[in-house]
Amino acid sequence: MRGNLFAVAVDLVILTVRDGELSTLLVRRGVPPFAGEPGLPGGFVLPHEDLLDAAVRELVEETGLTITGHHLEQLASFAAPGRDPRGRVLSVGHLALVPDLPEPQAGSDAVVSAWHPVAAVEGLAFDHDRILAEGVERARAKLEYTTLAATFCPPAFTVSQLRRVYEAVWGTELDPRNFQRKVTSTPDFLIPTAETVGTGRGRPAQLFRRGAATSLYPPMLRGD
Amino acid sequence: MRGNLFAVAVDLVILTVRDGELSTLLVRRGVPPFAGEPGLPGGFVLPHEDLLDAAVRELVEETGLTITGHHLEQLASFAAPGRDPRGRVLSVGHLALVPDLPEPQAGSDAVVSAWHPVAAVEGLAFDHDRILAEGVERARAKLEYTTLAATFCPPAFTVSQLRRVYEAVWGTELDPRNFQRKVTSTPDFLIPTAETVGTGRGRPAQLFRRGAATSLYPPMLRGD
DNA sequence: CCAAAAGTGTTTATAATACACCCATGC
DNA sequence: GCATGGGTGTATTATAAACACTTTTGG
Numbered sequence: 001m002r003g004n005l006f007a008v009a010v011d012l013v014i015l016t017v018r019d020g021e022l023s024t025l026l027v028r029r030g031v032p033p034f035a036g037e038p039g040l041p042g043g044f045v046l047p048h049e050d051l052l053d054a055a056v057r058e059l060v061e062e063t064g065l066t067i068t069g070h071h072l073e074q075l076a077s078f079a080a081p082g083r084d085p086r087g088r089v090l091s092v093g094h095l096a097l098v099p100d101l102p103e104p105q106a107g108s109d110a111v112v113s114a115w116h117p118v119a120a121v122e123g124l125a126f127d128h129d130r131i132l133a134e135g136v137e138r139a140r141a142k143l144e145y146t147t148l149a150a151t152f153c154p155p156a157f158t159v160s161q162l163r164r165v166y167e168a169v170w171g172t173e174l175d176p177r178n179f180q181r182k183v184t185s186t187p188d189f190l191i192p193t194a195e196t197v198g199t200g201r202g203r204p205a206q207l208f209r210r211g212a213a214t215s216l217y218p219p220m221l222r223g224d
Numbered sequence: 225m226r227g228n229l230f231a232v233a234v235d236l237v238i239l240t241v242r243d244g245e246l247s248t249l250l251v252r253r254g255v256p257p258f259a260g261e262p263g264l265p266g267g268f269v270l271p272h273e274d275l276l277d278a279a280v281r282e283l284v285e286e287t288g289l290t291i292t293g294h295h296l297e298q299l300a301s302f303a304a305p306g307r308d309p310r311g312r313v314l315s316v317g318h319l320a321l322v323p324d325l326p327e328p329q330a331g332s333d334a335v336v337s338a339w340h341p342v343a344a345v346e347g348l349a350f351d352h353d354r355i356l357a358e359g360v361e362r363a364r365a366k367l368e369y370t371t372l373a374a375t376f377c378p379p380a381f382t383v384s385q386l387r388r389v390y391e392a393v394w395g396t397e398l399d400p401r402n403f404q405r406k407v408t409s410t411p412d413f414l415i416p417t418a419e420t421v422g423t424g425r426g427r428p429a430q431l432f433r434r435g436a437a438t439s440l441y442p443p444m445l446r447g448d
Numbered sequence: 449c450c451a452a453a454a455g456t457g458t459t460t461a462t463a464a465t466a467c468a469c470c471c472a473t474g475c
Numbered sequence: 476g477c478a479t480g481g482g483t484g485t486a487t488t489a490t491a492a493a494c495a496c497t498t499t500t501g502g
Contacts, residue, residue: 004271005229008303008314047228047312048305077301077316079232081272088271090232090314092301145369160480178465180482202480203472218446222464222489384453402492404455426453427499446491 006079006090010054011042011128013075013135014063014096017152017168021117022139024132025063026124028112033085034125040132041113042091055094062113063101071097071151075135083127093131095138097151143169144219147189150210156193158205159183166220182220188213230303230314234278235266235352237299237359238287238320241376241392245341246363248356249287250348252336257309258349264356265337266315279318286337287325295321295375299359307351317355319362321375367393368443371413374434380417382429383407390444406444412437 014025026038041062045054055072059065075093083089118136122129142148143166150157152165163179166172183189190208198204238249250262265286269278279296283289299317307313342360346353366372367390374381376389387403390396407413412435422428 004231004268006232006269006314007228008230008232044228045230045303050304051301074300076298077275079269079316080274090230092303158481175466176480177467177482182464184482196481198473199480201474201478203482205481218442218463222442382454399492399494400453401455401494406491408455420454422500423453425451425501427455429454442490 009091011040023115039125040128156207233315235264247339263349264352380431
């Protein structure tokens with residue numbers, strides 16, 4: 001074939017909304033290079049494994065999440081010469097959107113992982129700052145025209161919870177009343193359940209599940 | 225490092241609009257595997273080369289195009305086991321949008337290349353049907369919210385030419401009068417030149433150049 | 449003059465925004 | 476009762492869509 005061979009890794013930008021902030025799961029690396037420094041979870045693709053399968057495997061190893069119902073997509077590949085001191089490594093970045101989860105367990109490689117607000121993250125190993133930035137940008141863009149925001153919510157959720165996702169990801173405030181009408185009038189976005197839930201004060205809110213809709217026309221946010 | 229190494233290639237979905245049809249540049253492969261069969265232009269990444277540089281190099285080799293002013297972006301990576309009979313090969317698909325060009329020269333590898341309407345393409349080598357499909361899907365999606373349609377046009381073009389790009393890529397008809405107002409009222413989309421050009425019958429049209437705008441809010445096409 | 453394409457003005461329908469107001473709960 | 480968040484109705488404003496109409500060329 002050719003002599004210029006690459007090791008191929010997958011790295012994961014795993015996003016969630018915690019305490020009103022868009023957050024990502026980072027690991028503290030246990031082995032060189034960059035041992036002890038924070039980075040994205042990831043690892044090498046196995047000999048007979050496809051890329052998405054490798055990403056699913058890493059996601060499970062790092063978070064204990066089975067992928068069912070969660071969103072996982074390929075982001076982009078990064079292969080600049082010198083991005084890994086060990087040699088030629090191509091990394092295929094992936095983007096996962098998950099509901100707010102309990103603080104993760106220590107991974108199988110005994111690496112420590114934890115959630116960090118993306119606004120405060122910098123100085124990651126390799127070119128992971130850039131991969132994270134592309135993941136965040138993609139997530140923001142997709143919220144505008146898709147129903148993906150619901151993947152940040154638990155299986156059953158209220159309109160307010162969904163609104164807080166948009167507000168956290170975009171750093172904006174949305175009118176609760178107009179937001180309500182917008183999402184409930186989008187066909188197949190939200191499936192009402194019979195239950196309601198009372199969260200402290202105020203009228204109890206109706207619970208919804210994700211509908212089958214994937215695209216959102218017209219967009220959730222106009223102009224700039 | 226690890227024993228599971230990959231060869232890494234770049235493949236190009238090069239799109240243009242010719243005779244009112246969205247078309248792509250295909251090569252007839254000169255060497256095995258799939259010798260004699262059609263496929264996307266592409267080749268292996270060199271030892272000290274980044275992905276985009278490899279894609280630019282292949283674009284020049286296949287079309288003689290220098291990239292200046294043209295659009296080239298990474299699409300996605302494909303690495304399913306068995307996608308290449310020679311062994312483990314990861315291909316990073318790229319998407320290029322170019323103006324209507326003269327029929328390309330024979331490439332340096334003596335491969336024959338030619339434009340084909342995407343609607344009629346199937347049976348490409350490797351998984352290139354799928355890469356092409358993703359490229360076309362991406363191009364269609366991006367036209368909705370960006371000013372990228374202008375990259376299909378020559379340096380100076382009329383509003384009609386631009387409209388025919390949208391009509392070809394989407395297979396729709398657009399009202400010439402509303403389209404005119406839409407694009408001319410989007411700030412920094414079109415820069416008017418002093419010249420006009422008469423194309424056969426009818427009033428001569430004003431010529432424009434691409435402006436600096438990249439995004440288009442609200443979108444060019446609503447609903448479905 | 450006529451046909452054809454470029455370009456403008458105006459009307460109508462639809463959707464976003466703003467916000468007044470009612471509902472249902474905890475205290 | 477009163478505060479709080481859930482949810483509905485309605486007026487205002489902006490935008491898209493439809494289309495009548497004028498402009499400028501070639502024949």
